[in-house]
Amino acid sequence: MASLPVIDFARWDSGKADDRATIARALVDACKNVGFAYIISTGIPQEEVTRMFDWTAKFFALPEETKLLARHPPEGWKHRGYSRLGAEQVIQPKTYDSDPSKLAALRRAVPDLKESIEIGLEDPPRPALQNLWVPEDDIPGFRAAAVAFYDLCRDFQTNKLLPAISIGLGVDSDYLVKYHTYEDSQLRLLHYPEAPAAPFAKGELGRVRAHTDYGTCTFLFQDDVGGLEVESASGEFVAATPMPGAVVFNVGDLLMRWSNDTLKSTKHRVCPPPAIESGNRHDAFIPRRYSIPYFIVPDFDKEIDCIPSCFGPDKPKKYEPVNAGDYMAMRLNGSY
């Protein structure tokens, strides 16, 4: 049995209200009870996913100095471009009010060994969020392929996923879509390199430490290596084993707040898979892994106040309204 609920979007395309309501209910139940699900039949063709993994491998195989031509800016909120090994450290502080040196100490604690490139909308309204690309000649076709894949993800976001969550919460089907109109959402290509196993076994290095995602929600493509784990209600981490053809979906902190804690943003982490013994030639090593998450984030100028169906006389609002951009900047700036 799958470790997470499986939500099948196949019948969404029938266009019938009752088919859509059934999917919406199952998805929102998963968001309330688990905060995570596998989604199948997204409509994103599997050949395109495979092709994007091929591009991902090709991109990370470029020399470091080439990748650094698209270097991520030092400010975490300008979340575009290439972060080399160690540049970004996902942290989960109890509070963000504390002094910056405490955040820096958390980032250093058990460094995550990964590199990534963040891709957003081409020609965004805010120049600070312009995509950063390596020169076309260094990897011809990569930019067009990444932009086309971003558009496939955005299409699933706008025409299926956000409407389903809205319907499941009992608000208009375009309620959430209206907050995500000019796209601060971001596609991330991630590479966890092959590495000697010993520092991982000793706890000196990790892949991604336990955290919750920041924004509205995330869906993720993973290869067949494994390592993603999701915290269960009893506090144990359970493997989100790769399921061919499925994306792993999860609720982010902003949607949890927005829904007055009706929907759950659940902790997850990436652990190294079992080490591979390679005979006498080398020490044991952990295999490389690629993953491709797509983070759905509201337009930065939108005010996020409790979703109307999520509060009432017996369920008062728990949170003040917050500006989406201020909220995301607080979280993203802590990671760099």
Ligand SMILES: O=C(O)CCC(=O)C(=O)O
């Ligand atoms: O690579 C993965 O499977 C998960 C990555 C993740 O949780 C994140 O980037 O927020």
Ligand SMILES: [Fe+2]
């Ligand atoms: Fe995450």
